[in-house]
Amino acid sequence: MKGSTQQDFEQLPDQVKDMVCDAQVSPAACEPATEPRIAEVVRKTKETDIKLTLNLDGTGQANVATGVPFFDHMLEAFTRHGLFDLDAQAEGDLEVDAHHTVEDVGIVLGQAFAQALVDKRGIVRFGNSFLAMDEALVLAAVDISGRGQLYYAVDLPIEIVGTFDTTLAKEFFIALASNAGITLHIRSFSGENSHHILEAAFKAVGRALCDATRINPRIAGELPTTKGAL
Numbered sequence: 001m002k003g004s005t006q007q008d009f010e011q012l013p014d015q016v017k018d019m020v021c022d023a024q025v026s027p028a029a030c031e032p033a034t035e036p037r038i039a040e041v042v043r044k045t046k047e048t049d050i051k052l053t054l055n056l057d058g059t060g061q062a063n064v065a066t067g068v069p070f071f072d073h074m075l076e077a078f079t080r081h082g083l084f085d086l087d088a089q090a091e092g093d094l095e096v097d098a099h100h101t102v103e104d105v106g107i108v109l110g111q112a113f114a115q116a117l118v119d120k121r122g123i124v125r126f127g128n129s130f131l132a133m134d135e136a137l138v139l140a141a142v143d144i145s146g147r148g149q150l151y152y153a154v155d156l157p158i159e160i161v162g163t164f165d166t167t168l169a170k171e172f173f174i175a176l177a178s179n180a181g182i183t184l185h186i187r188s189f190s191g192e193n194s195h196h197i198l199e200a201a202f203k204a205v206g207r208a209l210c211d212a213t214r215i216n217p218r219i220a221g222e223l224p225t226t227k228g229a230l
């Protein structure tokens, strides 16, 4: 549901709201999870200073400045194709290298996902994306499981893209998965150009997370598990 529709709904008198809910004209409007799902996380250490806002129900708008241009490009691709809105401002100890900045943005983004999902009621939970970018083909599969695990099998022919150390991509996804509490598989099937392969990976993860975080009214606010907990 678009934010404006939710806002329109909120402005209705209570009696009318009840009627709408009873008639199930818009069952999703009755679910607590259709409240704005926006998280703001601030994290400051001796190595990095990060402010990040994530809207799970955005339109793909990214305002990202980490001081690591290739990483900004990847986060923008992730946001655009995940249809999130992401504002991420990071100041890290780039005089050392990009490691702390990339890893810590992953931590904060993961925390923002966990926070925005609240209790995870009504979410689809699973998502996957097979994503092609020219010769590169990458699979991302997500389970919002409550267990933060990364399974990463991405072959990158070149270790440096521009000035970016591509091994940091794995550090980012470890931090994202463990702090969001998601099981995340990323696997490359083909690709010759490391820029293409990594960009396909970030886009695929964005799309998979987009699907997994959707609210499905048919789940009717329940947890999507037979176990009773996620």
Ligand SMILES: [Mn+2]
Residues within 6 Å of the ligand: 073, 195, 199
């Ligand atoms: Mn590119």
